[in-house]
Amino acid sequence: MNLEALKALAAKEFKDLIRDPRIVVPFVLSALAMPVIGLLIISPMQVAARQAVETRVVALVDLDRSEASRQMARWLEGKGFSVVLLEAGEAGEAELAREAAGRGAQLLLVVAPGFERALRSGDKPKLKLITLVKEASVFSALGGAAVAGVVREFVASKLLEGSGLSYDLVRDPAELQELVYVIPKDVLLANPALLAALLMAVLLIPLILASVAFVVMQMSATAMAVENEERTLETLLTLPVSRFELLLSKLLGMFAVSLIGTAFEMVGLLLYFYLLASVPAALARQPGQVALQVAVTPSDVAFLAVSLLLSLLFMAALGLIVGALSRDVRIANTVAAPLSMIVYLPAVFIAFAPSEALGPAGSALLYALPVTQPAIAAKDAIASSLPPAAPAYLAASLAATVAVVYAVSKLFSLELLSELQHKLLSIARRGREGGR
Amino acid sequence: MPVLEAKGLVKDFGGFRALRGVSFEVEEGEVFGLVGPNGAGKTTTFRIIVGLLRPTAGEVRVFGMEPGDVRVKRLVSYLPEDAGTYRNITGYEFLSMVARIYFGKGREAEEALELGLKIAGLGEKVHEKMKTYSKGMKRRIQVARALMVKPRLAVLDEPTAGLDVLQAREVRELVKRYARELGATVLLSSHNMAEVERLCMRVALIHAGRVLEQGEVGELLDKHGVQDLEELFVKLVGGGGP
Numbered sequence: 001m002n003l004e005a006l007k008a009l010a011a012k013e014f015k016d017l018i019r020d021p022r023i024v025v026p027f028v029l030s031a032l033a034m035p036v037i038g039l040l041i042i043s044p045m046q047v048a049a050r051q052a053v054e055t056r057v058v059a060l061v062d063l064d065r066s067e068a069s070r071q072m073a074r075w076l077e078g079k080g081f082s083v084v085l086l087e088a089g090e091a092g093e094a095e096l097a098r099e100a101a102g103r104g105a106q107l108l109l110v111v112a113p114g115f116e117r118a119l120r121s122g123d124k125p126k127l128k129l130i131t132l133v134k135e136a137s138v139f140s141a142l143g144g145a146a147v148a149g150v151v152r153e154f155v156a157s158k159l160l161e162g163s164g165l166s167y168d169l170v171r172d173p174a175e176l177q178e179l180v181y182v183i184p185k186d187v188l189l190a191n192p193a194l195l196a197a198l199l200m201a202v203l204l205i206p207l208i209l210a211s212v213a214f215v216v217m218q219m220s221a222t223a224m225a226v227e228n229e230e231r232t233l234e235t236l237l238t239l240p241v242s243r244f245e246l247l248l249s250k251l252l253g254m255f256a257v258s259l260i261g262t263a264f265e266m267v268g269l270l271l272y273f274y275l276l277a278s279v280p281a282a283l284a285r286q287p288g289q290v291a292l293q294v295a296v297t298p299s300d301v302a303f304l305a306v307s308l309l310l311s312l313l314f315m316a317a318l319g320l321i322v323g324a325l326s327r328d329v330r331i332a333n334t335v336a337a338p339l340s341m342i343v344y345l346p347a348v349f350i351a352f353a354p355s356e357a358l359g360p361a362g363s364a365l366l367y368a369l370p371v372t373q374p375a376i377a378a379k380d381a382i383a384s385s386l387p388p389a390a391p392a393y394l395a396a397s398l399a400a401t402v403a404v405v406y407a408v409s410k411l412f413s414l415e416l417l418s419e420l421q422h423k424l425l426s427i428a429r430r431g432r433e434g435g436r
Numbered sequence: 437m438p439v440l441e442a443k444g445l446v447k448d449f450g451g452f453r454a455l456r457g458v459s460f461e462v463e464e465g466e467v468f469g470l471v472g473p474n475g476a477g478k479t480t481t482f483r484i485i486v487g488l489l490r491p492t493a494g495e496v497r498v499f500g501m502e503p504g505d506v507r508v509k510r511l512v513s514y515l516p517e518d519a520g521t522y523r524n525i526t527g528y529e530f531l532s533m534v535a536r537i538y539f540g541k542g543r544e545a546e547e548a549l550e551l552g553l554k555i556a557g558l559g560e561k562v563h564e565k566m567k568t569y570s571k572g573m574k575r576r577i578q579v580a581r582a583l584m585v586k587p588r589l590a591v592l593d594e595p596t597a598g599l600d601v602l603q604a605r606e607v608r609e610l611v612k613r614y615a616r617e618l619g620a621t622v623l624l625s626s627h628n629m630a631e632v633e634r635l636c637m638r639v640a641l642i643h644a645g646r647v648l649e650q651g652e653v654g655e656l657l658d659k660h661g662v663q664d665l666e667e668l669f670v671k672l673v674g675g676g677g678p
Contacts, residue, residue, distance in 0.1 A: 004536050004540040007536075008533045008537050009533065012525060012533045015524065015525050016523070016525050019524035019525070020523070226523075230520035230521070230523065231516065231518045231519055231520035234483075234488060234516040234519065235514070235519050237488055238486050238488065238509060238514040239509065240509035240510040240537065241506070241509075241537060242506060413488075414488040414489060415489050418449075
C-alpha cells in the first residue's frame with residue numbers, strides 16, 4: 001500500500017470537506033440547536049413553576065355565606081394568599097372569572113351552598129376551583145395545585161376534628177418509600193425525577209446517535225456527488241493508486257471530518273443534558289435518597305465507542321454509494337433523505353420498545369447491524385446492561401462494514417458507475433413518462 | 437515498440453455503438469492528434485486507453501501492458517476534457533498532493549511540485565482556493581498536474597476546450613513547450629483542426645466511431661490534395677459543400 005499517497009489523498013479529502021460550508025454548517029447548527037432545544041424545554045417549565053409560586057391572589061365566591069366558609073378564607077390568608085371576595089349575584093362562572101381576572105386574581109374559588117352543613121355531617125363539601133389562564137399551555141394548570149392543596153388541608157382538618165387523627169396521617173397513612181431497582185445495574189433509584197431523567201436519556205440517545213449517523217451518510221454522499229458534479233472523479237481514478245486506496249483515503253478523510261462533527265454534536269448534547277438535568281438535580285437534593293449510580297461502565301463506553309466508529313464507517317460507505325450514483329449534489333441529497341428512514345425508524349423503535357418486546361432474534365439482529373448497533377447498545381448500557389454476546393455482535397458489525405467497504409471499492413469504476421447512472425436515469429425517465 | 441497500440445476497438449453503451457473498430461499506434465516522443473467532431477468517439481477512445489473503460493471488443497497496449505494497471509498509471513497522465521478542480525483546496529495544495537502521490541516526500545517530489553508551479557504560472561494566486569479560479573486558470577492547473585509528473589505518455593482530451601482565444605493559445609504553448617522539454621509522448625484530441633495542425637506530427641481523423649484516415653499531417657494533405665485538415669475531414673465524410 002502506498003502510504004504517502006493514502007495520506008496525501010486523505011488530507012485532500014479532509015481539507016476539501018472541512019472548508020466546505022455545506023458540510024460544516026449543519027454540524028455547527030446541530031451543535032447549537034441542542035442547547036437551544038434544552039432551553040426551549042426548560043424555559044416554559046421554569047416560567048410555569050414561577051407562576052405557580054407567584055399565584056397568590058384568589059378570588060372567592062362564597063355562596064354558602066357560613067362561618068366555615070369565612071374560616072376557609074382566613075385559612076387561605078394565613079397561608080399567604082390574598083383573598084378577594086366577589087359577589088355572585090346573577091353572574092355566571094364565565095363572567096365571574098372575567099371579573100376575578102380583572103381584579104388581579106389567578107384563581108377563582110367557588111364555595112357551593114351547603115359547605116358548612118357537609119363539613120358537620122361528614123360529607124364531601126362541594127367547591128369549584130377555576131384557574132384563570134391568559135394562554136392555554138401544558139403548564140398553565142400548575143398554579144391551581146398549591147391552592148387546591150391548602151383547600152384540601154382545611155377541609156380534611158375540619159372533617160377530622162375530634163377524631164384524634166391528623167391531616168398528615170390521613171394524607172400519607174404509611175411510611176412507604178417508593179424505590180426502583182434496576183436489576184442488571186444493581187442500582188436503587190429513590191427519586192422518581194431521577195428515573196424520569198434516566199428514561200429521557202434512554203429515549204433520546206438512540207435518536208441522537210441516529211442523527212449523527214445520518215449526518216455522516218449525507219456528508220459522504222455529498223462529498224462523493226461533488227466528485228461527479230465537479231468532474232474530478234476521472235482524474236482521481238487515473239492517479240497511480242488502487243481503487244481500494246482511493247476509497248480508503250476518502251473514508252479516512254471523511255471520517256476525520258465526521259469525528260469533528262460528532263464532537264460538535266456531543267458538546268451540544270452535553271449542554272442539552274446539563275440544562276435538562278438541572279431541574280431533576282434540584283429535586284433530588286432531598287435527605288435520605290439513594291444516589292443515582294447509573295453511569296455506564298468503562299467497558300460499556302469502550303464498546304459504544306468502537307460500535308459508533310464502525311457504524312459511522314458503514315454509513316459513510318453507504319453515503320459513498322449514494323453519492324457515486326448521483327450526478328450532482330442535489331440528486332445525492334434527494335436520494336439520501338428517504339434513506340434516513342433506515343436509520344431513524346429502527347432508532348425510534350429501539351428508543352420506545354422495551355428490550356423484551358424485541359425478542360431474542362430481533363435484539364440479535366439489531367445488535368448485528370452496524371446501523372442499529374450503537375443505538376440499541378447505548379440504550380441497554382444506560383437502562384440495563386449489554387448482552388453477554390456483545391463482542392460477537394461487534395465482530396458481526398465489523399464484518400458487515402468491511403463487506404460494504406469492499407463492495408463500494410468494486411463499484412469505484414467509471415465503467416460501472418456510468419452504467420448504473422445510465423440505468424437509474426432510464427428508470428427515472430420511464431417513471432416520469434408513466435406518470436403523465 | 438510503439439508506446440501505444442489500439443487494435444480494433446469497439447465500445448457499446450447499451451444499444452449504442454460508440455466505437456466501431458478504432459485502430460492506431462503512437463510512437464515514442466511524438467505528438468499524436470485524434471481529430472474529429474463532438475461525438476466522434478475521441479473521449480471514449482481515451483477513456484479506454486487510460487483504463488477508465490473496458491472495450492467491448494479489441495485491444496489496447498500501453499508500453500506493452502494492460503491499461504489501468506498501477507504500473508501503467510505511473511507512466512501515463514490523463515487530462516479529461518472537462519476535468520474540474522476541488523473547490524476548497526488551493527492550487528498549491530493540489531499540485532503538492534499530486535507530487536506526493538507520485539514521488540512520496542523526497543527531492544523528486546519537490547522538483548515535481550516546482551515544475552508544476554512553473555507550468556501553472558499562477559503566481560500568488562496558486563495559494564488561493566481553486567473555486568476562485570477562472571476557467572483558464574483551472575485548465576492551467578490541470579495541465580500542470582498532467583505534465584509535472586514527467587509522464588512518458590500524456591493523454592490530453594480537448595486541452596483547450598471551452599477556453600477563449602488567448603487562454604487556448606497559452607495552453608497550446610504549454611503543451612508544446614513541455615512536451616518538447618520533457619521528451620514526453622503526447623496523445624491529444626481536438627475538434628479544432630487548426631490547433632491539431634499546429635501541435636501534432638501525426639493525426640488520426642475519427643468520425644462516428646471509425647478512423648477515416650491517419651498519418652503524418654503533410655503527407656495526408658498531399659495525398660488528398662487539400663489545403664488543411666478541415667478540408668480533408670469534409671472530403672472524407674463526404675460533405676463537398678455547394
